[in-house]
Amino acid sequence: MEQQIPISPDARAxxxxxDDARDDGTHEVAPDLAYKRLAIVNVAxxxxxxAGDRQWVLIDAGLPGAAGQIANAASERFGPDARPAAIIxxxxxxxxxxxxxxxxxxxxxxxYAHELERPYLDGRAAYPPPDPAVGxxxxxxxxxxxxxxxxxxxxxLQPLPADGSVPFMPGWRWxxxxxxxxxxxxxWRDADRALVVGDAFITTAQESVYAVATxxxxxxxxPMYFTPDWQSAKxxxxxxxxxEPEIALTGHGRAMRGAEMRAALHTLARDFDQVAVPAxxxxxxxxxxxxxxxxxxxxxxxxxxxxxxxxxxxxWFSIGLGLTEVLATESLSRYFGMEKSAGLVRFxxxxxxxxxxGILSQSxxxxxxxxxxxxxxxxxxxxxxxxxxxxxxxKRAGAALAVVAAITMLDIACAQMLSHEQAASxxxxx
Ligand SMILES: [Zn+2]
Ligand SMILES: [Zn+2]
Numbered sequence: 113m114e115q116q117i118p119i120s121p122d123a124r125a126x127x128x129x130x131d132d133a134r135d136d137g138t139h140e141v142a143p144d145l146a147y148k149r150l151a152i153v154n155v156a157x158x159x160x161x162x163a164g165d166r167q168w169v170l171i172d173a174g175l176p177g178a179a180g181q182i183a184n185a186a187s188e189r190f191g192p193d194a195r196p197a198a199i200i201x202x203x204x205x206x207x208x209x210x211x212x213x214x215x216x217x218x219x220x221x222x223x224y225a226h227e228l229e230r231p232y233l234d235g236r237a238a239y240p241p242p243d244p245a246v247g248x249x250x251x252x253x254x255x256x257x258x259x260x261x262x263x264x265x266x267x268x269l270q271p272l273p274a275d276g277s278v279p280f281m282p283g284w285r286w287x288x289x290x291x292x293x294x295x296x297x298x299x300w301r302d303a304d305r306a307l308v309v310g311d312a313f314i315t316t317a318q319e320s321v322y323a324v325a326t327x328x329x330x331x332x333x334x335p336m337y338f339t340p341d342w343q344s345a346k347x348x349x350x351x352x353x354x355x356e357p358e359i360a361l362t363g364h365g366r367a368m369r370g371a372e373m374r375a376a377l378h379t380l381a382r383d384f385d386q387v388a389v390p391a392x393x394x395x396x397x398x399x400x401x402x403x404x405x406x407x408x409x410x411x412x413x414x415x416x417x418x419x420x421x422x423x424x425x426x427x428w429f430s431i432g433l434g435l436t437e438v439l440a441t442e443s444l445s446r447y448f449g450m451e452k453s454a455g456l457v458r459f460x461x462x463x464x465x466x467x468x469x470g471i472l473s474q475s476x477x478x479x480x481x482x483x484x485x486x487x488x489x490x491x492x493x494x495x496x497x498x499x500x501x502x503x504x505x506x507k508r509a510g511a512a513l514a515v516v517a518a519i520t521m522l523d524i525a526c527a528q529m530l531s532h533e534q535a536a537s538x539x540x541x542x
Pocket of ligand 2: 153205207208311335363364
């Protein structure tokens with residue numbers, strides 16, 4: 113897989129031996145700065161080990177179900193049941209805020225974020241839809257399934273101070289780094305040139321399940337599928353590169369340090385349009401941002417119709433089938449006696465994933481349902497040809513043929529109902 117800006121694993125910012133010796137489950141990159149990796153995302157801890165109650169700060173708040181893990185790591189590092197003085201957010205995406213409500217309540221802690229992230233954090237708005245078409249791996253195809261809000265911690269939410277200071281983090285200032293999100297910020301400390309980046313740039317190819325699993329480091333633009341304004345994202349990386357950071361603690365991937373990281377960051381800033389911006393992305397030419405009034409999507413309130421519910425079910429079915437076809441291509445082809453058509457099965461899988469993602473991400477999914485019908489026709493043709501007398505597994509192929517035929521009827525019915533509903537609502541809106 114081609115990396116954006118390769119960087120050697122030696123540039124990692126933590127010291128694995130010291131981390132093992134300390135054994136609090138965090139990676140320390142400065143005496144008072146550490147992070148914990150939660151599957152696909154990092155949370156950062158500011159404060160000296162053993163600092164005690166209200167003497168530390170949590171930066172970002174991880175994945176669904178991670179509250180316990182974060183709280184345990186905090187207890188290990190800062191003292192039993194030590195609560196933070198505050199939770200500070202680089203931005204409001206779900207992978208940085210899913211444990212936010214639970215933790216802020218448990219700790220009775222204020223939450224600080226940039227004013228432009230507020231609508232996503234007080235229940236008013238959702239983020240613009242992700243762009244599954246950016247490519248780069250499985251994560252973009254699944255991205256329509258990720259929650260995009262709104263989160264509501266309105267009662268505890270405070271704006272970051274206008275003077276650029278960071279509450280409870282003396283010597284630090286926040287830097288507005290929009291593009292990945294309108295109110296995205298990075299945190300910077302002059303004294304040791306430490307940068308808490310958020311997702312303005314990252315150090316792993318977040319689009320690829322494989323790269324995220326192996327954590328092979330590279331300097332990488334913001335996660336493609338969730339970045340709706342590439343012009344601003346580029347300016348933000350330029351601004352951060354100009355700081356000449358010594359330590360870069362990113363929202364995804366390992367924290368990196370030193371001259372090699374800086375050089376890679378400058379290369380990323382210089383070549384941003386070629387390496388970081390997706391070749392085919394719907395936001396490349398048509399950004400969603402505050403200037404255009406497209407950054408905030410009103411939180412949805414309407415109850416789904418039967419056709420919409422059916423469409424969602426079929427969308428999930430597509431995702432499940434697509435994943436099976438992509439991840440178990442060999443055994444699936446063998447099962448149906450279609451060994452020679454493994455490439456075709458994988459192609460069908462990618463098609464299923466695309467259609468599923470399309471159905472689940474669109475408020476008007478009818479065209480994607482029709483795309484499913486087209487895919488069904490291809491499936492039927494492939495299975496029909498596998499039903500010939502020379503295939504020892506033709507009975508299995510025949511059974512699958514019957515199932516696909518039944519699902520095709522459902523797809524057609526659902527696509528027709530949705531097209532009808534959309535036409536009707538289009539007339540009533542006119
Ligand atoms: Zn993000
Ligand atoms: Zn993220």
